[in-house]
Amino acid sequence: xxxxxxxxxxxxxxxxxxxxxxxxxxxxxxxxxxxxxxxxxxxxxxxxxxxxxxxxxxxxxxxxxxxxxxxxxxxxxxxxxxxxxxxxxxxxxxxxxxxxxxxxxxxxxxxxxxxxxxxxxxxxxxxxxxxxxxxxxxxxxxxxxxxxxxxxxxxxxxxxxxxxxxxxxxxxxxxxxxxxxxxxxxxxxxxxxxxxxxxxxxxxxxxxxxxxxxxxxxxxxxxxxxxxxxxxxxxxxxxxxxxxxxxxxxxxxxxxxxxxxxxxxxxxxxxxxxxxxxxxxxxxxxxxxxxxxxxxxxxxxxxxxxxxxxxxxxxxxxxxxxxxxxxxxxxxxxxxxxxxxxxxxxxxxxxxxxxxxxxxxxxx
Ligand SMILES: [Zn+2]
Numbered sequence: 194x195x196x197x198x199x200x201x202x203x204x205x206x207x208x209x210x211x212x213x214x215x216x217x218x219x220x221x222x223x224x225x226x227x228x229x230x231x232x233x234x235x236x237x238x239x240x241x242x243x244x245x246x247x248x249x250x251x252x253x254x255x256x257x258x259x260x261x262x263x264x265x266x267x268x269x270x271x272x273x274x275x276x277x278x279x280x281x282x283x284x285x286x287x288x289x290x291x292x293x294x295x296x297x298x299x300x301x302x303x304x305x306x307x308x309x310x311x312x313x314x315x316x317x318x319x320x321x322x323x324x325x326x327x328x329x330x331x332x333x334x335x336x337x338x339x340x341x342x343x344x345x346x347x348x349x350x351x352x353x354x355x356x357x358x359x360x361x362x363x364x365x366x367x368x369x370x371x372x373x374x375x376x377x378x379x380x381x382x383x384x385x386x387x388x389x390x391x392x393x394x395x396x397x398x399x400x401x402x403x404x405x406x407x408x409x410x411x412x413x414x415x416x417x418x419x420x421x422x423x424x425x426x427x428x429x430x431x432x433x434x435x436x437x438x439x440x441x442x443x444x445x446x447x448x449x450x451x452x453x454x455x456x457x458x459x460x461x462x463x464x465x466x467x468x469x470x471x472x473x474x475x476x477x478x479x480x481x482x483x484x485x486x487x488x489x490x491x492x493x494x495x496x497x498x499x500x501x502x503x504x505x506x507x508x509x510x511x512x513x514x515x516x517x518x519x520x521x522x523x524x525x526x527x528x529x530x531x532x533x534x535x536x537x538x539x540x541x542x543x544x545x546x547x548x549x550x551x552x553x554x555x556x557x
Contacts, residue, residue: 194542196253196287197225199232202538203255203291203531207301210399211324211431212294217259222278223287229253231543234531236524237551238288240273243280249545252286255535257302257527259290295527296433297321302478303435305530306497306523309455311439312474318434319487320427327395328404330419331366332412333378337390340411347407349396353429360393366418377413397428434477434484434498436491442470445514448495452518457525459556462501462517464509471495471514478523489513499523521552 200220212218231251235242238260246254260277268275281288295301299317307315328349332340341359344350350358366389370381379385396404401421409417443451448471449461474495475488481498482505488496489512496513499520509515532546 194229194539195225196220196223196227196229196289199229199253199255199535199539200225200289202535203289206534207291207294207298208397208399209291209294211297211321211397212292213297216293217262218290218292218294221259221261221288221290222281223253223285227252227285227287229287231545232535233545233547234528234535235547235549235551236521236528238277238281238290239549239551240276240280242547242549242551243277243284243286245547245549246286247284251543251545252284254281254286254288255531256288256290257292257295257524257531259292260288291531293433296479297431299430299435301530302524302527303476305526306456306476306478307435307437309526310452310474310476310497311455312435312437312476313440315435315437315476317429317432318436318475318477318491319484320429320432322425322427323423324398324428324431325395325424325426326398326401327393327422327424328408328419329391329393329422330408330412330417331389331391332414334363334388334390336411336413337361337392340408341392341394343407343411344392344394344396344404347396347403348400349394349404349407351397351430352395358394362391364389364391375415377415395424395426397431398423434475434481434487436473436475436488436493438473439471442472445469445471445495448474449514449516452497452516456518456522458518458522460519462506464506464513464515465511466514467511469494476523478527479520485509485513485515488515497523519552519554521550521554 232253233246233251234255236257238256270276345357352358369384370376374381445466471494475493477498480500501517535544
């Protein structure tokens with residue numbers, strides 16, 4: 194197996210195109226054609242994680258957080274980031290990062306938190322904007338069905354829990370081939386009218402190349418007439434945070450104790466308890482202060498996240514209980530999620546869960 198084969202499998206779970214624009218995801222160190230001996234899955238790539246990879250003969254590190262986040266002008270080993278990169282390169286170890294591509298996945302970081310805490314029917318809390326596109330094309334009536342199916346196979350036409358969504362209209366297309374043309378229907382130099390079907394489908398912007406390839410491969414015309422639009426609609430299958438329900442409502446104290454136990458947290462910082470039953474719960478692994486208002490707007494009783502500042506706890510406003518469970522703690526099971534996913538996809542391969550606890554924060 195080569196690096197690219199593994200990262201292609203990971204892209205099915207978390208397409209890099211759905212990562213946030215500020216992020217730095219994908220293959221950060223190494224070559225995509227390198228043959229892999231073993232894979233080590235970690236939350237952060239620190240020096241001791243690279244050492245663990247060397248000791249366990251793993252030459253691909255799958256890291257949730259990207260070790261390179263902003264531009265580097267020197268790699269001299271002065272900072273921990275530079276030392277990690279140097280050590281990885283010296284030892285022919287590739288590093289691949291998923292970060293917000295996996296945060297934004299319906300089977301990612303937050304789905305895992307929901308699973309661990311027993312939160313049912315989780316849905317995206319803040320659906321992503323600007324990631325849906327629409328294709329409109331025109332094709333001779335008899336070929337329309339074939340093209341439509343090819344577009345569906347490429348992943349177009351998925352809306353929420355529905356697939357193969359499209360809208361078609363029949364009409365008349367016109368064209369006249371110029372001197373250099375080779376029209377499949379009609380003759381060059383003569384105005385031609387053709388009974389055509391207009392096909393409309395939406396698709397996630399990160400699969401645009403695949404959808405257009407399906408269009409060009411399955412359209413009979415020499416010159417394909419088509420339009421691609423960016424839509425303002427939000428994608429309910431991509432986005433930050435999730436919200437779902439507990440099977441049985443719990444009182445707030447019991448629910449916080451449940452979080453402590455299941456998420457292996459020694460301390461929870463939380464806003465004032467409101468003496469209400471907890472039914473609806475919103476979660477956002479990692480730094481999630483930006484989602485407090487969304488959690489409130491969606492009617493969550495509790496919002497679980499991390500990295501909250503003093504003033505952000507005031508934003509609870511007696512509407513919600515906000516719980517800061519720690520950044521590492523909130524994302525720790527992401528490692529397990531990735532190991533389980535890869536083990537299912539490539540069963541006879543060395544996939545290791547890193548034994549390093551990379552949490553830089555200690556508690557007294
Ligand atoms: Zn994080």
